[in-house]
Amino acid sequence: MRSSAEDLTTRARIRDAAIGLFGRDGFARATVRAVASTAGVSPGLVIHHFGSKAGLRDACDQHVLAQTATQGREKADPVSTRQLIQDYLNHPDQYADEITYIRRTLSDESEAGDAFFDAVVKQTQDIIHAGMEAGTIRKFDDVRSTAVVIASNSLSILMLGRHLSRTLGTLGPEPHGIGPELLRQLTLPALEIYTHGFYADARFLDAAREAINTNTSTNTGREHAP
């Protein structure tokens, strides 16, 4: 369900070209002239529509991340999430630019990236709470930290997708590397760890518990943030 063809307003065409180039080359490396050339317009028109290169970036941020955030908020339940994944697996190239752009936004420092990450964590937290009540997810003391860990692990595929697919030899036509083959190959190992754990017993966990409990008083670390 995307505006696919060339029947877009010029402003939208420029913005989409910028999303592709900003994601692929980064904001600094991507030039206004390249964006204009990709969109088939003159450099001046880019400035005319967006005020400045920074304004163009803001428009891209708002478009990609607002869209993804609302999608995420609407489809917070596991069923819709599964449908979203299925939709992606059927049309992977439709989302390529968005994925690359989000990865770049999370890498560079930006308020849009911060907001997106926080939204993912919040959504994960909601899922964990619901799963704990439903009995599908184990009970955790520190749900917030657990959600941060899970979100971080999930987003690592987004951040390192190129490396993952390169190492596993599942590199498809997608520049970010996150293709159906990669997901198919990682799903079972990840779910095994999430189901039966990674370690054979609680040795490491107990040792860490003890170390942290004894260290908190003697350590040189600063006080806890309020």
Add this chain to the structure above:
Amino acid sequence: MRSSAEDLTTRARIRDAAIGLFGRDGFARATVRAVASTAGVSPGLVIHHFGSKAGLRDACDQHVLAQTATQGREKADPVSTRQLIQDYLNHPDQYADEITYIRRTLSDESEAGDAFFDAVVKQTQDIIHAGMEAGTIRKFDDVRSTAVVIASNSLSILMLGRHLSRTLGTLGPEPHGIGPELLRQLTLPALEIYTHGFYADARFLDAAREAINTNTSTNTGREHAP
């Protein structure tokens, strides 16, 4: 154990300044003039020593990643790894530039980043094999994919450290966000998942096994890479 003071050769001072700026601002945004100014020399001298800006990047890659790779290869056993972590927790700011630089290298496309990631995966694979024999790590069918998942999860702290500490409120003076407080707060939740799992039972795992086994024949995916 770092060459701390100003008793460095000019070439090394330029390289260290570049490591800091390339990591913080990225290769494109960081200018030769800024590197020269930080090192207290003229822009021409930077070129004189490294041939070009790209040559300077190569030197930085080789310095940071070769150093880290050898460290990783020497300290592959869990005991030394723990000592390395302890060493970091005691002197976090000494490693700040290296951490930021490695994160940037993994984000941008570069052979050095590829080699580093592969080294981490290989090291993780060795640890898993050893742990499986020693009985501390569960038995996995697909050790390579499991190692990729574990490595990806571990590196996510590196890639998203700024977001993690920002969300959890453990932001210290480090620009990358990976401070002692963050690690202390994430250790137990991560180890709990790695020990007892995340899901309450094998429902999701079994469902995924079934879905993948039935899909592999009917799916439109291409053949497996050799």
Add this chain to the structure above:
DNA sequence: TCGCAGATTGAACAAGTGTTTAGTCTATGA
């Protein structure tokens, strides 16, 4: 002491950058 190779600099160059500006084209409403 001399000479020379390398370190180092300041200024300049050429290319590329974001942005501005003057002007043309086009549609739309009075």
Add this chain to the structure above:
DNA sequence: TCATAGACTAAACACTTGTTCAATCTGCGA
């Protein structure tokens, strides 16, 4: 019909970029 607003362009501007170059400075071996 015509005036006006906005889309749009080509050219230029001001600035930054990486790099070069001629010229000094410095240390060291003969």
